Amino acid sequence: MEEKKGLARNAANYGDREFALYLRRSFAKSMGYSREALARPVVGIADTGSDLNNCHRTAPELIEAVKRGVLMAGGLPLSFPTVSLCEPYLNPCSMHYRNLMALDTEAMISAQPMDAVVLVGGCDKTVPAQLMAAASAGVPAVQLVTGPMSANRFQGERLAACTDCRRYWARYRAGEVDEARIEEVEAALATTAGTCGVMGTASTMACIAAVLGFMPLEGASVPAVHADRLRIAEEAGAQAVRLIHKPVKPTELLTPQSIENALRVLLALGGSTNALVHLAAIAGRAGVAIDYHRLNELSDTTPVLVDLKPTGEGYMEDFHFAGGMKALLHELRDLLHLDCPDLDGVTLGERLGSGPAYVDRTYIKARENPVSPVGGLVALHGSLAPEGAILKRSAATPALFETEARCLVFDGLEDLAARIDDPALDVEPGDIMILKGAGPLSSAGMPEAGYLPIPKKLARQGVKDMVRMSDCRMSGTAFGTVVLHIAPEAVAGGPLALVETGDRVRLSVEKRSLDLLVDEATLAARRARWTPPEAPRRGWDALVRREVTQAPQGADLRFLLPEGQ
Known part of the structure; x- marks a missing residue:
């Protein structure tokens, strides 16, 4: 049977499908649409505008530009709201609700009549949530980001x-x-619309979405307030209509080769550690796993070429005007799978062509003169992290890469907040600070708390960095020698749950290892005494505790993964 298109798609079944479509058209006409308009193919537009999301305050004008592009290409644009996430406004944190947004977005794409969809996102968790949703819904999708703020x-x-x-x-x-x-x-830190103006998670995810083929390469970096951002939105609408006539499912772009390209870009950007969790979740929806050992191989052969904060000095607007993604990918050309297609079937090699017309080497370095000869991230394994942990070496202090020291343990965020600035805190600059009980399963929801503050009494002595470890995340805008995403997490009963103040821990970036130097008999006695925290009994929190995976698997919900995953 021929698949229905436009408004006839996904009609409800009351036992009389013709009546269901008749009813739908009747209600659509109440909004002033003509029969000619309602006969067109439909492009849905996921609207994440919200008064509680400053990063998305340009969503209304972007959506108007998308609609213009859809109409000029012969489609009917229909916007619809979804969950909107902005880190500063959410408790316990935005990561706790990423999967909720993905679930909401997938349901609305799947249930409503649309032949293609434009996803308007930007702030950290919104783009991964939307790409996860698109992969599962199977409807052709174009990503449109709000763009970075201006410095x-x-x-x-x-x-x-x-x-x-x-x-x-x-x-x-x-x-x-x-x-x-x-x-x-x-009052001077954020003065325009847009996402964080550095190479944080939002910018990293925009770059990843572009290299995966879900939007033009320049779409990753155009500032939020630049007129080109609206032209890109218009083109996103036209692109969506092209996808109706020549459909490409999102999973067709999510292949092992394209995911490896995305990892290369993440490493060359000195990008956010959060992007690794999000990329694992996006890839997981297509049945593609990320191997931490392969990540290390890529990291050792991928230089950091972008000199932006937090690992360098520039801002996203500098990256854009320096040549942006096209300039960066041209430098990495021989390391990439150039046959990976975009939504129009154009290969990455064809998208790059002969390279950019202009490159500012202040911000995008040549291969022979990198910011760092090796990638920004490394994965660690060992007795403290049997399933892995992540360190952003491009934002860390090399003198701390090989550290064996006594640890100071904080059991959850409340304990951290209560004691970190206590003048009597028993801490020295050479100690390792550990936060546990803040991973995906915890009531904290895997917040950006891994960047433990330097205790005030040490900060006032001039201490700028210490080794810090946790099962949670840190902001992509943060810096320091911080080990993150330790798996299994403490709430899952991983070795991290058994660590106590005074234990010794060894970090070796050279050996890619992270070990708890406590004998097995002592650990066995601690394990016998350990009990997991009580699980929530209702609502989203209870569902997360029951279904969420660990960080290396993307901290997605098991029941949303493809069969067999």
């Missing part, structure tokens, strides 16, 4: 959220900046 010129320096937020807050904690100054800076 603000402020008293002789440039500022943008959120690396500069963290830098100034660290100075405030250290007593270098007073309250009046921190309040003054607060």
